[in-house]
Amino acid sequence: MRMTELLAPTLRETPAEAEIASHQLLLRGGFIRKAAAGIYTYLPLGRRVLAKIEAIVREEMDRAGGQEVVLPIIQPAELWQESGRWEVYGEEMFRLQDRHQRQFCLGPTHEEIITALVRSEVTSYKQLPLLLYQIQNKYRDERRPRFGLLRGREFVMKDLYSFDRDQEGLNESYRKMYQAYSNVFRRCGLDCRPVQADSGAIGGNYSHEFMALAAAGEALLVYCRECDYAANVEIAVARALTKGAAEDPLPLKEVATPGQRTVAEICSFLDVTPDRLIKTIFYEADGQLVAALVRGDRELNEVKLQNHLGCRQLSLADPQKVREATGAPVGFVGPVGLSGVPLYADLEIPYLVNGVAGANREDYHLVNVNPGRDFKPAAVADLRQVEAGEPCPQCGAPLSQARGIEVGQVFQLGTKYSQALGANYTDARGEEHPLVMGCYGIGVSRTMAAIVEQYHDDRGIIWPLSVAPYQVVIIPAAMKDESQREVAEGLYRELVAAGVEVVLDDRDERAGLKFVEADLIGYPLRVTVGKRTVTNGTVDAKWRSQDEVPLPLEGLASRIQALLAEEMQKYR
Numbered sequence: 208m209r210m211t212e213l214l215a216p217t218l219r220e221t222p223a224e225a226e227i228a229s230h231q232l233l234l235r236g237g238f239i240r241k242a243a244a245g246i247y248t249y250l251p252l253g254r255r256v257l258a259k260i261e262a263i264v265r266e267e268m269d270r271a272g273g274q275e276v277v278l279p280i281i282q283p284a285e286l287w288q289e290s291g292r293w294e295v296y297g298e299e300m301f302r303l304q305d306r307h308q309r310q311f312c313l314g315p316t317h318e319e320i321i322t323a324l325v326r327s328e329v330t331s332y333k334q335l336p337l338l339l340y341q342i343q344n345k346y347r348d349e350r351r352p353r354f355g356l357l358r359g360r361e362f363v364m365k366d367l368y369s370f371d372r373d374q375e376g377l378n379e380s381y382r383k384m385y386q387a388y389s390n391v392f393r394r395c396g397l398d399c400r401p402v403q404a405d406s407g408a409i410g411g412n413y414s415h416e417f418m419a420l421a422a423a424g425e426a427l428l429v430y431c432r433e434c435d436y437a438a439n440v441e442i443a444v445a446r447a448l449t450k451g452a453a454e455d456p457l458p459l460k461e462v463a464t465p466g467q468r469t470v471a472e473i474c475s476f477l478d479v480t481p482d483r484l485i486k487t488i489f490y491e492a493d494g495q496l497v498a499a500l501v502r503g504d505r506e507l508n509e510v511k512l513q514n515h516l517g518c519r520q521l522s523l524a525d526p527q528k529v530r531e532a533t534g535a536p537v538g539f540v541g542p543v544g545l546s547g548v549p550l551y552a553d554l555e556i557p558y559l560v561n562g563v564a565g566a567n568r569e570d571y572h573l574v575n576v577n578p579g580r581d582f583k584p585a586a587v588a589d590l591r592q593v594e595a596g597e598p599c600p601q602c603g604a605p606l607s608q609a610r611g612i613e614v615g616q617v618f619q620l621g622t623k624y625s626q627a628l629g630a631n632y633t634d635a636r637g638e639e640h641p642l643v644m645g646c647y648g649i650g651v652s653r654t655m656a657a658i659v660e661q662y663h664d665d666r667g668i669i670w671p672l673s674v675a676p677y678q679v680v681i682i683p684a685a686m687k688d689e690s691q692r693e694v695a696e697g698l699y700r701e702l703v704a705a706g707v708e709v710v711l712d713d714r715d716e717r718a719g720l721k722f723v724e725a726d727l728i729g730y731p732l733r734v735t736v737g738k739r740t741v742t743n744g745t746v747d748a749k750w751r752s753q754d755e756v757p758l759p760l761e762g763l764a765s766r767i768q769a770l771l772a773e774e775m776q777k778y779r
């Protein structure tokens with residue numbers, strides 16, 4: 208490709224709306240443009256990177272036995288009503304009507320449509336296992352589309368669905384996908400960590416997320432350096448306590464705490480440490496008011512609470528409702544004497560001795576609160592967020608923490624969808640069973656952004672060779688110099704003929720500007736044809752983040768191919 212013909216509109220300034228490196232650099236490098244919030248156009252360079260990632264994904268899915276299909280983006284409401292998810296999906300779903308007022312949605316995911324397909328096309332155990340996948344746009348009306356390609360409303364996903372006879376078969380399909388995912392992300396150059404994960408709205412009971420480690424990641428994970436434990440904090444298991452403080456319970460007492468609402472304020476006012484406090488947090492769970500209790504030095508984990516309650520919707524309760532239920536404003540509420548609101552206590556709560564809690568009276572707290580004596584929770588469960596330094600639930604070593612971008616997730620679904628939609632097969636004895644399913648997603652466009660998060664510097668992107676839009680850029684320092692131009696054109700023709708993906712920066716621009724743009728776009732290998740080419744018979748070759756080395760003109764094209772082949776070994 209000639210730079211004079213390539214549509215790669217680079218931007219000198221960082222667009223104000225872009226907060227993180229990948230968003231900034233993909234805009235500045237001319238890879239993407241925004242059409243609406245969370246909706247992007249891919250320009251030629253962006254499309255090439257996406258195609259590279261897709262090709263890697265496709266190879267690994269095929270290698271694992273996957274068969275590619277294309278499922279419709281527009282899906283009829285009836286299927287979603289059959290599975291019960293038409294309501295559950297809520298505002299995240301883009302819904303539309305046809306001219307006959309029939310309801311449809313733009314697919315946010317494809318379990319329903321694929322299960323319906325398999326229900327009618329697969330009947331016998333002989334047709335199993337079956338692994339079907341597609342690479343296609345998904346539509347989710349995210350509450351907060353942001354960070355460019357990381358959280359879009361229209362984005363590219365690879366989704367594969369496995370159909371097996373039984374749990375054993377599913378385990379095998381899951382194992383294959385887990386391995387395929389590790390291969391995909393390694394070949395994309397990503398530093399990625401699989402972690403145990405919550406299965407969320409998709410349902411099912413066993414899941415892993417693949418996290419690309421990056422400071423910009425929205426996910427928080429904990430992992431152990433001593434054993435293989437790694438989990439999203441949403442589900443990371445807290446070690447249970449076995450004993451409380453060696454103190455005698457004292458009589459419950461109400462104390463005035465005028466204007467003291469926060470943990471920090473109460474601790475300093477009453478001169479106690481935060482681990483003595485009982486935080487009482489009110490939620491609405493499918494419309495019902497509940498209260499969750501964690502120690503003052505802990506954070507409540509909403510995913511754990513929601514999973515424990517098994518509710519569809521969980522949100523912080525409206526402060527007015529809290530006041531109606533307790534008689535006090537938020538900040539002065541507590542578990543003692545509270546009736547009509549079920550209390551869910553974290554594992555540490557029962558071990559508190561002489562704790563502090565809101566008195567359900569404005570400007571008052573209770574001291575010497577003793578759980579068990581002073582209030583009875585409806586249930587005690589692991590509800591708090593695990594933090595760095597806490598003991599690993601497997602081996603007890605201190606846990607480390609990191610931020611990650613969820614680039615993929617694998618789920619064991621079991622029979623949730625096959626039962627809801629009646630997708631069965633008959634075994635060798637003629638008995639009917641529901642298909643046992645798994646589903647496996649990769650955020651292809653999110654992966655593109657995640658790669659940029661891991662591979663950039665203050666000058667621009669540093670594409671791993673396996674996913675670079677072009678592998679080589681040839682820069683003639685002075686396009687007007689006839690001998691430089693001839694060498695550059697000759698090398699370009701040879702590389703193109705050899706199948707190398709190469710850009711010739713044939714613009715009549717300053718060399719400095721061409722270098723700046725090449726660094727911004729992030730071509731892995733830069734070959735500069737300049738004065739020394741004519742005087743010494745060499746060009747300057749430079750990997751994006753290394754120093755220049757001179758290469759002789761003699762046999763140059765094959766030398767470059769050999770360099771590329773060697774570098775490509777890293778991404779096998």
Ligand code: ATP
Nearest residue numbers: 356357358359362364613614615616648649650653
């Ligand atoms: P998240 O928790 O980030 O919202 P999710 O768990 O809802 O994602 P899945 O349903 O597991 O997403 O979808 C499979 C993959 O699709 C995810 O692992 C992620 O890489 C990608 N993905 C999901 N939502 C988006 C989005 N809004 N923009 C880009 N990629 C996305």
Ligand code: MG
Nearest residue numbers: 416613615616
């Ligand atoms: Mg997910």
